[in-house]
Amino acid sequence: MVLPTANVSERLYAPPSLAISTVIFSIRNGTVDQDEPGLGELWLPLVRRTRPPYVDRWALPGGPIAWDESLEDAAHRNLHETTQLRPRYLEQLYAFGAVERSPDLRVVSIVYWALVQADEAAKATEGDNVSWFAADDVPRLAFDHNEIVEYALWRLRTKVEYSTIAHNFLGETFTLAQLREVYEAVLGRRIDPANFRRQMRASKDLVATDQTVTGGKHRPPRLYRFGETEAPQTTPPSSSTL
Amino acid sequence: MVLPTANVSERLYAPPSLAISTVIFSIRNGTVDQDEPGLGELWLPLVRRTRPPYVDRWALPGGPIAWDESLEDAAHRNLHETTQLRPRYLEQLYAFGAVERSPDLRVVSIVYWALVQADEAAKATEGDNVSWFAADDVPRLAFDHNEIVEYALWRLRTKVEYSTIAHNFLGETFTLAQLREVYEAVLGRRIDPANFRRQMRASKDLVATDQTVTGGKHRPPRLYRFGETEAPQTTPPSSSTL
Numbered sequence: 465m466v467l468p469t470a471n472v473s474e475r476l477y478a479p480p481s482l483a484i485s486t487v488i489f490s491i492r493n494g495t496v497d498q499d500e501p502g503l504g505e506l507w508l509p510l511v512r513r514t515r516p517p518y519v520d521r522w523a524l525p526g527g528p529i530a531w532d533e534s535l536e537d538a539a540h541r542n543l544h545e546t547t548q549l550r551p552r553y554l555e556q557l558y559a560f561g562a563v564e565r566s567p568d569l570r571v572v573s574i575v576y577w578a579l580v581q582a583d584e585a586a587k588a589t590e591g592d593n594v595s596w597f598a599a600d601d602v603p604r605l606a607f608d609h610n611e612i613v614e615y616a617l618w619r620l621r622t623k624v625e626y627s628t629i630a631h632n633f634l635g636e637t638f639t640l641a642q643l644r645e646v647y648e649a650v651l652g653r654r655i656d657p658a659n660f661r662r663q664m665r666a667s668k669d670l671v672a673t674d675q676t677v678t679g680g681k682h683r684p685p686r687l688y689r690f691g692e693t694e695a696p697q698t699t700p701p702s703s704s705t706l
Numbered sequence: 707m708v709l710p711t712a713n714v715s716e717r718l719y720a721p722p723s724l725a726i727s728t729v730i731f732s733i734r735n736g737t738v739d740q741d742e743p744g745l746g747e748l749w750l751p752l753v754r755r756t757r758p759p760y761v762d763r764w765a766l767p768g769g770p771i772a773w774d775e776s777l778e779d780a781a782h783r784n785l786h787e788t789t790q791l792r793p794r795y796l797e798q799l800y801a802f803g804a805v806e807r808s809p810d811l812r813v814v815s816i817v818y819w820a821l822v823q824a825d826e827a828a829k830a831t832e833g834d835n836v837s838w839f840a841a842d843d844v845p846r847l848a849f850d851h852n853e854i855v856e857y858a859l860w861r862l863r864t865k866v867e868y869s870t871i872a873h874n875f876l877g878e879t880f881t882l883a884q885l886r887e888v889y890e891a892v893l894g895r896r897i898d899p900a901n902f903r904r905q906m907r908a909s910k911d912l913v914a915t916d917q918t919v920t921g922g923k924h925r926p927p928r929l930y931r932f933g934e935t936e937a938p939q940t941t942p943p944s945s946s947t948l
Contacts, residue, residue, distance in 0.1 A: 477773045482724050482814055531719045531812060535803035559801050559816045561777035570773060572724055572816070574801045626868075 480561065480570040484538040485526030485609070487557065487577040487616040488547060489599065490585030491633050491649045504649030506599035506620075507585070508613070509547050514593065517567045518606030522597075524613070526573065539576035547588040551578035553632035557616055565608045573607075577616050579632040600652070624650050628669045628690055637673055637687040640664055664688075722803065722812040726780040727768035727851070729799065729819040729858040730789060731841065732827030733875050733891045746891030748841035748862075749827070750855070751789050756835065759809045760848030764839070766855070768815065781818035789830040793820035795874035799858055807850045815849075819858045821874040842894070866892045870911045870932055879915055879929040882906055906930075 491504045510522040525546035529538040539554060554576055561572035580588075590596065597603070602613055624630050624647060631638065633646045644660045664670050669691050676684040733746045752764040767788035771780040781796060796818055803814035822830075832838065839845070844855055866872050866889060873880065875888045886902045906912050911933050918926040 479773060480724055480771055482722055529722055529803070529814075531721060532805055534805055535801060535814065556801060559777060559798060561771070561816070563774055563776055572771075572777065574803070574814070574816075 478570070480572045482529055483526055483571050483573045484529055484535065484542055485524040485573045485575045485612065486539050486543050486546075487524060487575060487613060488543055488549070488551065488580060489577065489616070489620060489633075490580045490588075490596075491582045491646060492585075492596075493582075503652075503654070504645050506617070506649060507596045508599050508602070509588065509590075509594055509596050510602065510605070511546060512593040512595070513606055521606040522595075522603055523606035524575075524609045525594075535574055536576070539578075543576075543578055546594055547580075547585075549578075549580050549584055549588050551580045551632075553579040553629060557612075557619060560608060560612060562608065573612075575612055575616070577619070579620075579629065581635060582633060583635070621650060628667070631690045637675065637689045639677060639685040639687060641685065643688070720812070722814045724771055725768055725813050725815045726771055726777065726784055727766040727815045727817045727854065728781050728785045728788075729766060729817060729855060730785055730791070730793065730822060731819070731858070731862060731875075732822045732830075732838075733824045733888060734827075734838075735824075745894075745896070746887050747894075748859070748891060749838045750841050750844070751830065751836055751838050752844065752847070753788060754835040754837070755848055763848040764837075764845055765848035766817075766851045777816055778818070781820075785818075785820055788836055789822075789827075791820075791822050791826055791830050793822045793874075795821040795871060799854075799861060802850060802854060804850065815854075817854055817858070819861070821862075821871065823877060824875060825877070863892060870909070873932045879917065879931045881919060881927040881929060883927065885930070 488509055489506050490508070492507050493502070493504055509525065511525050513519055513521050513523050525542055527542060529535065533541065535556065536554065540550075543549060543551060543554070555578075557575040557577045559572060559574045563570065565571070565573075585596075588596070599613065599617055602610065604610065605613070620629075630646045630650060631643060633649075634642055640661050641657070643664065644655055644657060647660070648655055671689050671691050673687045673689055675687040677687060678684065730751055731748050732750070734749050735744070735746055751767065753767050755761055755763050755765050767784055769784060771777065775783070777798065778796065782792075785791060785793060785796070797820075799817040799819040801814060801816045805812065807813070807815075827838075830838070841855065841859055844852065846852065847855070862871075872888045872892060873885060875891075876884055882903050883899070885906065886897055886899060889902070890897055913931050913933050915929045915931055917929040919929060920926065
């Protein structure tokens with residue numbers, strides 16, 4: 465009996481094709497970690513595959529790029545189709561192109577990562593084939609997607625230390641306590657509130673507004689926002705024209 | 707008369723295809739800038755296109771990815787075919803995928819950037835179709851390659867300020883004066899030697915060897931090398947398996 469391999473090897477030896485994937489991070493109030501009650505956690509949405517390869521396995525949202533779409537537009541569409549969300553932060557992460565990362569057709573995935581606000585993420589679509597998982601506790605995923613999630617987590621945790629991206633998990637204005645909770649969720653550990661306040665107030669990017677939180681508190685906390693100068697960036701200076 | 711447009715639009719509406727391009731930086735002793743004699747300059751090799759589109763225009767070295775090549779291997783091959791060089795530093799820069807960046811077939815280019823040692827670059831191949839240009843003074847290039855060069859320059863200059871990549875332009879060991887000349891060439895300005903020495907000696911990544919430069923000097927300068935801890939990185943922690 466002759467096996468129908470011609471078709472498979474034709475695909476194997478074809479030039480790599482191209483796809484977009486997105487890693488979408490948000491933060492949930494920590495009700496999961498028993499050791500650290502109240503410590504927030506990073507969560508991300510995954511999509512259950514309905515076709516081979518890896519049928520029924522969870523995977524990052526993704527798919528092909530249309531002929532008339534920029535890479536960033538494809539990432540936005542992808543993200544919106546999966547979660548109905550519009551992220552505050554969307555950047556190119558890395559292109560993953562190992563030869564063996566897909567079992568038959570070779571695919572190079574250009575991966576974008578996004579940060580979405582916690583209260584927006586709480587409204588995001590879930591269903592049989594879309595579900596959110598704690599980023600540090602994802603199941604075994606399709607393709608090399610576990611490696612991609614790990615890389616995105618590493619980049620987020622590195623970047624939080626030297627830039628101001630953390631505020632993209634929050635709304636336009638926020639209290640210092642809210643901002644500290646974001647840092648704690650990203651880094652996975654408690655941060656001393658007094659030290660944090662001192663450091664953040666020294667940052668020239670953080671701007672105190674003249675508003676405070678409305679509510680019943682004796683001394684309502686001040687609201688802050690971030691200024692325009694977020695450095696160092698990793699996107700091209702003229703990314704809109706690329 | 708019916709124009710043969712069918713073929714063109716078939717290609718136009720096809721999914722994007724994939725290519726690798728490389729931006730290869732090295733440093734030359736500054737004999738060009740009349741205002742700053744002796745200030746080194748960044749140079750990069752370009753390839754003259756022998757086929758449309760943009761025939762005769764200079765472009766970044768690049769081409770398709772073979773079915774059995776990783777992205778990094780394709781970048782290495784590409785770089786070696788163009789210049790016979792093996793870089794000390796090679797990293798993924800960015801994927802450029804604007805819809806209109808190529809006139810007929812849509813191509814997404816995954817761009818790598820490399821730093822090569824000055825004395826190696828001096829031996830690099832030149833010919834009718836490969837030539838080195840001052841990075842700040844390249845001609846009008848094919849496709850969006852001027853934007854790519856500008857982005858690579860911006861990344862190099864940003865990264866030199868917060869990391870230790872500069873030493874990749876030098877050999878295994880080097881004097882502090884040689885290292886300062888690299889910083890001056892990258893940043894395009896003079897740096898105070900005493901300040902530079904102080905800053906570099908405070909860096910825990912720079913290691914003094916017990917060697918000095920051999921030669922006729924009264925007090926021969928000490929040779930330094932870089933340690934293992936180059937941070938922050940932008941490559942995946944396990945890039946070899948990706």
